[in-house]
Amino acid sequence: LLCHHSFMPKDFPTLQNDTFLRAARGEETEHVPVWCMRQAGRYLPEFRESRAGKDFFDTCRSPESCCELTLQPLRRFPFDAAIIFSDILVVPQAMGMDVLMVAGKGPTFPDPLKEPEDLQRLRTAVDVEKELGYVFKAITLTRHKIEGKVPLIGFTGAPWTLMAYMIEGGGSNTYSKAKRWLYRHPEASHMLLRMLTDVIVEYLLGQVAAGAQALQVFDSHAGILGPVQFKDFSLPYLRDIARRVKDKLKETGQDVPMIVFAKDAHYALEDLSQSHYEVVGLDWTIDPRSARERTGGKVSLQGNMDPCALYSPKDRISEIVQKMVEGFGTRGYIANLGHGLYPDMDPENVGAFVEAVHQHSKLMIKQI
Numbered sequence: 024l025l026c027h028h029s030f031m032p033k034d035f036p037t038l039q040n041d042t043f044l045r046a047a048r049g050e051e052t053e054h055v056p057v058w059c060m061r062q063a064g065r066y067l068p069e070f071r072e073s074r075a076g077k078d079f080f081d082t083c084r085s086p087e088s089c090c091e092l093t094l095q096p097l098r099r100f101p102f103d104a105a106i107i108f109s110d111i112l113v114v115p116q117a118m119g120m121d122v123l124m125v126a127g128k129g130p131t132f133p134d135p136l137k138e139p140e141d142l143q144r145l146r147t148a149v150d151v152e153k154e155l156g157y158v159f160k161a162i163t164l165t166r167h168k169i170e171g172k173v174p175l176i177g178f179t180g181a182p183w184t185l186m187a188y189m190i191e192g193g194g195s196n197t198y199s200k201a202k203r204w205l206y207r208h209p210e211a212s213h214m215l216l217r218m219l220t221d222v223i224v225e226y227l228l229g230q231v232a233a234g235a236q237a238l239q240v241f242d243s244h245a246g247i248l249g250p251v252q253f254k255d256f257s258l259p260y261l262r263d264i265a266r267r268v269k270d271k272l273k274e275t276g277q278d279v280p281m282i283v284f285a286k287d288a289h290y291a292l293e294d295l296s297q298s299h300y301e302v303v304g305l306d307w308t309i310d311p312r313s314a315r316e317r318t319g320g321k322v323s324l325q326g327n328m329d330p331c332a333l334y335s336p337k338d339r340i341s342e343i344v345q346k347m348v349e350g351f352g353t354r355g356y357i358a359n360l361g362h363g364l365y366p367d368m369d370p371e372n373v374g375a376f377v378e379a380v381h382q383h384s385k386l387m388i389k390q391i
């Protein structure tokens with residue numbers, strides 16, 4: 024990896040707002056930082072216009088488009104972080120699988136993995152620079168164009184979540200095809216999860232070399248696993264990813280905060296808080312105070328307003344935010360939603376959410 028990226032000085036603009044990075048490390052801040060999952064998304068008319076008539080993954084492969092879409096929400100709202108526009112399914116593509124984005128249906132694999140023999144179809148040694156270099160280019164370009172306003176977050180899907188898509192061939196209610204593998208083909212499952220982990224580690228390191236200042240790992244389908252299967256088929260790989268990325272970055276004196284978001288995995292909160300990630304992301308099914316207790320102040324927390332609370336009138340949003348910030352406390356806390364924004368949400372209410380986080384937290388911090 025070193026020889027590919029050669030760590031050329033990229034002369035990035037100086038970071039002016041490091042609130043998000045400080046909160047990730049549990050340091051003092053003047054306000055609670057805030058960003059939203061899917062902040063670059065279809066709820067913005069300018070996003071819909073930029074995306075109109077273009078294939079989703081073609082857009083992902085255009086660094087200029089990714090840069091523009093990443094910057095759009097920052098022009099409207101004082102978010103404290105940006106997340107690079109891309110998708111978690113670029114990793115299965117890099118391993119040789121076809122993935123299409125079908126309007127009204129979502130991601131679709133025309134030829135999903137059916138049986139363990141199908142693993143032979145996957146590329147074993149993935150050259151991430153060759154297959155995913157377009158993401159690295161998008162990150163470098165965006166890091167320049169963001170002009171140091173806020174940090175840029177890179178991301179990946181977690182091994183279990185990607186495995187689930189590769190076997191299901193798309194979204195599912197039960198994920199029974201993917202879970203069938205876990206019960207019927209545990210060894211092949213572990214082999215696939217190991218293959219994904221190896222690619223993900225290189226992919227995240229490439230994103231940091233390209234300019235990502237924080238990394239989030241999305242285990243969106245963690246909730247479909249129970250505690251026993253999560254411990255066996257997800258947690259070890261999440262830990263391995265953080266450990267290997269951090270060890271490698273340490274060699275070059277870099278320190279990039281990592282966030283793990285295992286949606287609906289409340290049963291795993293204690294384990295997640297001891298899995299080498301600085302930040303644990305939470306969905307809205309977890310009470311802020313109990314999340315603090317259960318993680319014992321070992322990590323920063325991120326989340327977790329129910330996205331649907333954004334359908335409330337603005338004064339109600341402000342009250343909900345106040346309770347949430349009081350529950351988490353202002354230290355070691357990054358405000359976010361418990362999952363992504365939906366396409367029918369009102370941008371004005373997103374603005375009200377951001378403003379409420381800043382307002383309430385500033386007052387609370389002054390009173391400490």
Ligand SMILES: Cc1c2[nH]c(c1CCC(=O)O)Cc1[nH]c(c(CCC(=O)O)c1C)Cc1[nH]c(c(CCC(=O)O)c1C)Cc1[nH]c(c(C)c1CCC(=O)O)C2
Pocket residue numbers: 059060061062063064065074079106107108109110111112124125126127128129130178241243363
């Ligand atoms: C599961 C998952 C995917 N992609 C992602 C996840 C993990 C987060 C989560 O749990 O939601 C991650 C993701 N996808 C996208 C981002 C960009 C950054 C951001 O959050 O603003 C991120 C971080 C863009 C996107 N990825 C997608 C869109 C919308 C489609 C479009 O722009 O045409 C965006 C903005 C498409 C996508 N891609 C995926 C789905 C389920 C969908 C929605 C399909 C649909 O509802 O029709 C897979």
